[in-house]
Amino acid sequence: MSAAGSSSAPVPHNALPPPSGSSARTSRIASHSHIKGLGLSGEGLASNDNAGFIGQTNAREACGVVVDLIKSRKFSGRALLLAGAPGTGKTALALAISHELGVKVPFCPIVGSEVYSTEVKKTEVLSETFRRAIGLRIKETKEVYEGEVTELTPTEAENPLSGYGKTVSHVIVGLKTVKGTKQLRLDPSIYESIMKEKIVVGDVVYIEANTGAVKRVGRSDAYASSYDLESETYVPLPKGDVHKRKQLVQDVTLGDLDTANARPQGGQDIMSVMGSLVRSGRTEVTEKLRREVDRVVKGYVDQGVAEVVPGVVFIDEVHMLDIECFTYLNALLESPMAPTVILATNRGRSLVRGTDDIVSAHGVPVDLLDRCLIVKTETYSREQVAKVVQVRANVEGLKLGSNVLDRLASEGEKASLRYALQLLTPASILAGLAGRTQIELEDIGELNELFLDAKTSARAVNTTDGGFNGGLP
Numbered sequence: 267m268s269a270a271g272s273s274s275a276p277v278p279h280n281a282l283p284p285p286s287g288s289s290a291r292t293s294r295i296a297s298h299s300h301i302k303g304l305g306l307s308g309e310g311l312a313s314n315d316n317a318g319f320i321g322q323t324n325a326r327e328a329c330g331v332v333v334d335l336i337k338s339r340k341f342s343g344r345a346l347l348l349a350g351a352p353g354t355g356k357t358a359l360a361l362a363i364s365h366e367l368g369v370k371v372p373f374c375p376i377v378g379s380e381v382y383s384t385e386v387k388k389t390e391v392l393s394e395t396f397r398r399a400i401g402l403r404i405k406e407t408k409e410v411y412e413g414e415v416t417e418l419t420p421t422e423a424e425n426p427l428s429g430y431g432k433t434v435s436h437v438i439v440g441l442k443t444v445k446g447t448k449q450l451r452l453d454p455s456i457y458e459s460i461m462k463e464k465i466v467v468g469d470v471v472y473i474e475a476n477t478g479a480v481k482r483v484g485r486s487d488a489y490a491s492s493y494d495l496e497s498e499t500y501v502p503l504p505k506g507d508v509h510k511r512k513q514l515v516q517d518v519t520l521g522d523l524d525t526a527n528a529r530p531q532g533g534q535d536i537m538s539v540m541g542s543l544v545r546s547g548r549t550e551v552t553e554k555l556r557r558e559v560d561r562v563v564k565g566y567v568d569q570g571v572a573e574v575v576p577g578v579v580f581i582d583e584v585h586m587l588d589i590e591c592f593t594y595l596n597a598l599l600e601s602p603m604a605p606t607v608i609l610a611t612n613r614g615r616s617l618v619r620g621t622d623d624i625v626s627a628h629g630v631p632v633d634l635l636d637r638c639l640i641v642k643t644e645t646y647s648r649e650q651v652a653k654v655v656q657v658r659a660n661v662e663g664l665k666l667g668s669n670v671l672d673r674l675a676s677e678g679e680k681a682s683l684r685y686a687l688q689l690l691t692p693a694s695i696l697a698g699l700a701g702r703t704q705i706e707l708e709d710i711g712e713l714n715e716l717f718l719d720a721k722t723s724a725r726a727v728n729t730t731d732g733g734f735n736g737g738l739p
C-alpha cells in the first residue's frame with residue numbers, strides 16, 4: 267500500500283519557494299515514532315500486530331477504507347471523526363493515515379486550540395491550514411544541461427571600468443554523462459550561482475538552459491568514500507546526453523504560494539532584512555491575494571502544467587473549536603477545492619464551546635456531525651498494552667527485566683495505555699541512577715510512590731476532606 271515515489275521520479279527544481287514544513291510540527295509526533303502505517307493486508311484487513319499498530323482492528327480497517335476513498339478522490343466535502351477515550355490511539359491513527367497516503371500528499375495537523383491567537387482571526391487560521399493542505403504538482407519540461415562536472419574554469423578579464431582588479435568574463439564548465447561529454451561556455455552570472463551552490467569538480471549538477479538556474483544534485487558516486495557516516499548524497503552518473511529535455515516536478519501547496527506572494531518583496535540589503543525581522547508577526551493573507559493566487563493556479567491547471575493534489579487536514583482535540591469555527595468549517599468543507607478533513611476528540615456529550623446551551627455528542631454541533639463518518643476507538647486489553655509497551659521499549663532502546671512488562675501492563679489496564687508508556691522513560695532514569703541498564707520491578711514500584719496516574723489523582727482530590735488542601739475552605 268506504500269505510495270512512496272519510485273526512484274525514477276523526476277528531480278524537483280528550485281524555481282519556486284521551498285515547500286514549508288516547520289520543525290515544531292515534526293517534534294509533536296515523536297511519541298508515535300513506532301507507528302509506520304495502518305498495517306492492513308492487501309484485502310484491507312487488519313492483522314493484530316503490524317506496522318507498529320497493535321489491536322484496534324475495527325478502527326484500523328475503517329481508516330483503511332477512508333484511505334482508499336481519499337486515494338480515489340471520493341471523500342472530499344466529508345470528514346472523518348475519530349472518537350474514543352484518551353490514549354486509545356486516535357492521534358496515532360491519523361498519523362498512520364498520513365503515512366498510508368504517501369509523502370506527496372500534504373498532511374496538515376493542527377490542534378483545536380491553535381486557532382486562538384491574538385494576532386490572527388480564528389477563521390483565518392483555519393482557512394490557512396486548509397490552503398496548506400491543497401497541494402499543487404507543477405510539471406514542466408525544460409531544456410537542461412546535466413552531468414558530472416569535469417572542469418570548472420573561470421576566465422578573467424581586465425575590468426574595463428577601473429584600472430584595478432579583474433572580473434570573470436565567462437566560465438567554462440565541462441559536463442560528463444554516461445553517453446558523452448560537453449564543454450559549455452557560460453555567463454558570469456551563472457558562475458555566481460555555481461559559487462553559491464558550492465559546486466566543485468565531481469559534483470552532479472543540472473543547469474536550466476533558459477533561466478540559467480544551477481542545481482546541485484549530489485556528488486558523483488565515482489567519488490564515494492568508504493566512510494560510514496557522511497552528510498553527502500552520492501548519485502550515479504546521469505544517463506543520456508548532456509543537453510536534453512527533462513521533466514521537472516515541484517510540489518507546493520496553495521498556502522506556500524500565498525505566503526510567498528504576501529511577503530513584502532524587499533531587497534537583499536541589511537535594512538530590509540532587519541525590517542522583516544521586526545515585522546515577523548504573522549501577517550494575514552488577504553482574500554484578494556488568495557483569489558489572485560487561485561486565478562493563476564487555475565490557469566496552470568487548465569494549461570495542463572499543474573495538477574491539484576488535495577491533501578488532508580487533521581484537527582486534533584476538535585472540541586476545542588468554538589461554534590464560530592464549526593460553522594466556518596462547514597463552509598470550508600463545501601468549498602470546491604476542499605481537502606479531506608480528519609477530526610479527533612476524546613469528549614462524549616459536552617457543551618459546544620462558545621455557546622451556553624447547545625450540548626452535543628463529542629462537543630461537535632449536529633450539522634457538522636452529520637457530514638462526518640465516525641470511527642470509534644476501543645480501550646485496550648492487558649495483553650495489548652503489554653505489546654505496545656514492548657514496541658515502545660524497543661524503539662526507545664530500553665531493556666525490560668523479568669515481569670516488568672507484566673507490571674506495566676497492569677498499570678496500563680488500571681490507568682491508561684499512555685500512563686504505562688509514560689512510565690518507561692522515568693523508569694529508565696531510575697534504573698540508570700541505580701547503575702543498571704535494564705529496568706527492574708523496583709523502578710516501577712518507586713515510580714508509583716513518586717507519581718500518581720490520572721485516576722488515582724482524581725480519587726485523591728475527590729475525597730471528603732477536600733483533597734490536597736487538607737479541608738481548608
Ligand SMILES: Nc1ncnc2c1ncn2[C@@H]1O[C@H](COP(=O)(O)OP(=O)(O)OP(=O)(O)O)[C@@H](O)[C@H]1O
Binds near residue numbers: 298612687
Ligand atoms: N494500537 C496501538 N498500537 C501501538 N501504539 C499505540 C496504539 N494506540 C495508541 N498507541 C500509542 O499510545 C500513545 C497514546 O496514543 P494517542 O496519542 O494516539 O492517543 P489519543 O487517542 O490521541 O489520546 P488523546 O485523546 O489523549 O489525544 C501514543 O504514543 C501512541 O503512539
Ligand SMILES: [Mg+2]
Binds near residue numbers: 582
Ligand atoms: Mg490525541
